[in-house]
Amino acid sequence: MRLTIENISKSYGKKQALKGVSFEMENGVYGLLGPNGAGKSTLIRILAGVMEASGGSVRIDGTDRRTCDKLYRSKLGYLPQSLNFYPEFTGWDYLRFIAALKGIDSVTAEKKIRNLAEQVRLLDDLGRKCVNYSGGMRRRLGIAQALLNDPEILILDEPTAGLDPHERIKFRNLVSLFSRDRTVLLSTHIVSDIDSIAKETVMIKGGEVGRMESTQSYVDAINGKVWLLNMTVEELVEYQNGHIISNVVPKAERMQVRVVADEKPAHDAVPALPTLEDAYLYEFNLGGM
Numbered sequence: 001m002r003l004t005i006e007n008i009s010k011s012y013g014k015k016q017a018l019k020g021v022s023f024e025m026e027n028g029v030y031g032l033l034g035p036n037g038a039g040k041s042t043l044i045r046i047l048a049g050v051m052e053a054s055g056g057s058v059r060i061d062g063t064d065r066r067t068c069d070k071l072y073r074s075k076l077g078y079l080p081q082s083l084n085f086y087p088e089f090t091g092w093d094y095l096r097f098i099a100a101l102k103g104i105d106s107v108t109a110e111k112k113i114r115n116l117a118e119q120v121r122l123l124d125d126l127g128r129k130c131v132n133y134s135g136g137m138r139r140r141l142g143i144a145q146a147l148l149n150d151p152e153i154l155i156l157d158e159p160t161a162g163l164d165p166h167e168r169i170k171f172r173n174l175v176s177l178f179s180r181d182r183t184v185l186l187s188t189h190i191v192s193d194i195d196s197i198a199k200e201t202v203m204i205k206g207g208e209v210g211r212m213e214s215t216q217s218y219v220d221a222i223n224g225k226v227w228l229l230n231m232t233v234e235e236l237v238e239y240q241n242g243h244i245i246s247n248v249v250p251k252a253e254r255m256q257v258r259v260v261a262d263e264k265p266a267h268d269a270v271p272a273l274p275t276l277e278d279a280y281l282y283e284f285n286l287g288g289m
Helices: 040-047 069-074 091-101 106-119 135-146 165-178 215-221 233-239 276-285
Strands: 003-012 015-025 028-033 055-060 076-079 153-157 183-188 200-205 208-213 226-231 244-251 254-260
Touching: 003 040, 015 040, 015 055, 015 200, 015 208, 028 040, 040 153, 040 183, 069 076, 076 135, 091 106, 091 135, 106 135, 135 165, 165 183, 200 276, 208 215, 215 276, 226 233, 233 254, 244 276, 254 276
Parallel strands: 028 183, 028 200, 076 153, 153 183
Antiparallel strands: 003 015, 003 055, 200 208, 226 254, 244 254
């Protein structure tokens, strides 16, 4: 399965939310990484068929989505940023409702619901009302509904929003489990969501995307641009204005400050091994995106 996004643009009146976005995906997990307001959700909604682009095309194995819309939707699973429920819906009610919308017959739906609920560890909670589910349970329910039609393309919009670190890790593991024979696009502003599971990542800022690269490629590109400095709290308060700081760790009486910069920021700065988070900060502040 090959999903091609070519020169996608989207305007709301005079505001251009997307500006010629292009990249391509096959099987595996791909990250769409950018800050809030960068255009991620607009692009995700276009890919999910919830919204139409102002220009450009989305193609599935070379065929324009608009000419095979029914086929495209049958291959698609979508987890929006937030799930809405009727107040009286239990987990069973919700998944049966979604199955009916997807045209899955009742016998098949029951088997799929039970199987998926077991995989996402919700089987014992399907009798409870969805409005009483925790954030993590709602995300897992969302994954189950997105997978009801055995999609070949799975699109996830800010899937870990509101989850605690433990639930975020469990959710990432679920995504990895379900990505083996699927194309998965995970949109997020949280670097750790994709650091360990994304095959490749594209960064988006102001409606424009950069290059689609592996995590290692992004990290290698800023080798020699990450530094460690020690300073007092008072020095840090002044220093942080005008410098890109990715982390601060207290060290006895002083602070160890991690700085992203093209040049050595001070004579006593020592080089550090870069991470994807460093690369993300570099791309959005110094990389010309």
